[in-house]
Amino acid sequence: MISTKTAENSARTAIDHTEEVTGLKVTVHDLTHRLWHLLPAERFRHAHPLCHTVKTGRDGAKCIAFEIDHFRTRAHLVPEGRIHVCHAGLSEAAYPVFHQGHLALVLFLGPWQNRPTGDEATRALEAIRQLGARLHRIALELDAPETSQSVSREARIRHFLLGNYQRPLALTDLAEELALSPDRARHAVVESCGQSFRELLAHTRMEAATALLLNTTLTVEEIAQRTGFPHRAAFTRLFRRRMDCSPRDWRCNRQA
Secondary structure, three states: OEOHHHHHHHHHHHHHHHHHHHOOEEEEEEOOOOOOOOOOHHHHOOOOHHHHHHHOOOOHHHHHHHHHHHHHHHHHHOOOOEEEEOOOOOEEEEEEEEEOOEEEEEEEEEEEOOOOOHHHHHHHHHHHHHHHHHHHHHHHHEOOOOOOOOOOHHHHHHHHHHHHOOOOOOHHHHHHHHOOOHHHHHHHHHHHHOOOHHHHHHHHHHHHHHHHHHHOOOOHHHHHHHOOOOOHHHHHHHHHHHHOOOHHHHHHHHHO
16 A cells, blocks of 8 residues: 555656656546546646647547547457547557456557657557556555545546536536535535636636647637637636736737
8 A cells, every 4th residue: 555645756757757758748537536636637638739729629529539439448459559540630649457357547648740650659659558557556556545436526626627618617517516506516616726616717718728829820719719718808808817918919929
């Protein structure tokens, strides 16, 4: 058994090392929830700018279907992992981790903007296999198993917002997710995250919007639509309050 702090340090070090040696981004799909409290919420989704652009677009549902419905149902056929090309044409390494015959983790490494060479693919698959073995061992050695009920409320709240900020979202949606009344959910967000639901949702959307401003050529209006704002004016008002300039000026200054 290892302590939570030791497990957290080990998991983060292993992921950082994998990203350093490959130059690619690690994404972890944890079906057991045992690692949820060890890693930042962003680690459990494809946060690469290219992936984010596709996921927040009109074909975003195809990404979810490819990652979850397609790969997970076929994971037992590729126990050593594989290099695949998603529907958007991006290449990545994918590796399933099993425990007692059941799929426990799915690790992704990528994406490459161009199809990788044979050597690049071999190195990536070996790196992700080693990472999978390390994360599996860390999960097994934790002092106590994590379940969806024992995962910290803060982690559950942040995961929910990261997975749903693109659509219209109300406190009642989060309350349903947490099985709480809206009033209790309102207090739970402040107690767990130190911000109100409205503030936390705005922060989540702003983080996504600034990433799109920096890494894509999408218009301000398109970015507003893809990050859950009802219209461009609402996005621009919030952006000005937080950044003291318009989204367009902020993008121009950063790109310059």
